[in-house]
Amino acid sequence: MTPREQLAAEYALGLLEGAELLDARGLMASDPAFAAEVAQWEERLAPLLDEIAEETPPAATWARIEAAVAGPQPSAEIVRLRRRVRTWQLGAGLAAAAALALALLPRAPHDLAPTQGTPAPLVASLEVAPASPRIAVTLLADRREMLVSAVGIVPDGRHNHQLWLIPTQGNPRSLGVVQAGLSRRVAVPAGLSPLLQQGATLAVSAEPIGGSPTGLPTGPVLSTAKLQKI
């Protein structure tokens, strides 16, 4: 097997963690051939799932699901629309927060505020745990600064979340340690601005306090997301 085929098999089986998991998730997002290889392994392995005994879930589980999907019966169009709105609600809220942050800055806000002709802010929303608040990244129009919001995320005292850019080639590049519970405006590390384009993949990993000691992800990768226009 080529190293990439090997990685696809390892990813499908669930063996990976740390930098390798990050690599694989980056490839899942950027390389259709890799994603197809993973899907093929998943199909090959799926018959093994028949060995697992069935177990009826408690009735309360369906009640919770039903409550979560309650509401007027939506049409396909509304479902699509609602999905878009939900995806961007966070980003739009943050764009407003970013504008406010800029207004409070000592230097003239019009230097940084998006104006006609400048690129739109890009946003990405990264899960750190299921059903927990997400880390929201808003890349400001000048691509030199970003707003990183981790509001609602509770520090556990043992780990920091660290943000990464996953380039299409080469190693992950650190975008800094996330301050849990806070919304912070941070500078984009030198040289990374040109890589932070629409569609670029970001990731968040759990690292020792203070961030990865090696400059590469060492802890589990919690999620990845692409930068998208609001």
Place this chain on the structure above:
Amino acid sequence: MANIAQGDRQALRIVYTATSAKLFGICLRILGDRTEAEDALQEVYLSLWRRADRFDPERASPITWLATFARNRAIDRLRSARSRTADAPVEIAEQVPDDSPSADAAIESREDEARIHHCLRTLDEPQRDAIRTAFFDGATYAELAQRKAVPLGTMKSWVRRGLARLKACLEQ
């Protein structure tokens, strides 16, 4: 499944009734905790409700796709739970039993799908054991190495050799 993409709650209920026992079994096997498994199961169906359009009927049967999706969600959950408790010792789960006779019997009747079982049996025991433990327990390389008390590099080379042989056998 196509109806779920259109936001049909009745369709979701039908799919839930037909598949939840299988998917709950999978979540419980990977997570080993009923509360965690219930949460994972809820996530699976809510994801389905919101994004059923990701299911591609050309690729796999709905139940196979859902089963794989449930396993992946359970593993994601396991990884994030472990990252929250990374200082705690990794629980040493019991080893996955090797192909049991009852499993074999159920499998012979599904020859098309059972190629994976045949091919797993062609592997050396440590390779097969590691691959099955990864699959059923959601164990990473590091956890496999710890359980078997072998160096990480040794475990990686066992598994990689096993996967290469498995692939060659599956593609015969």
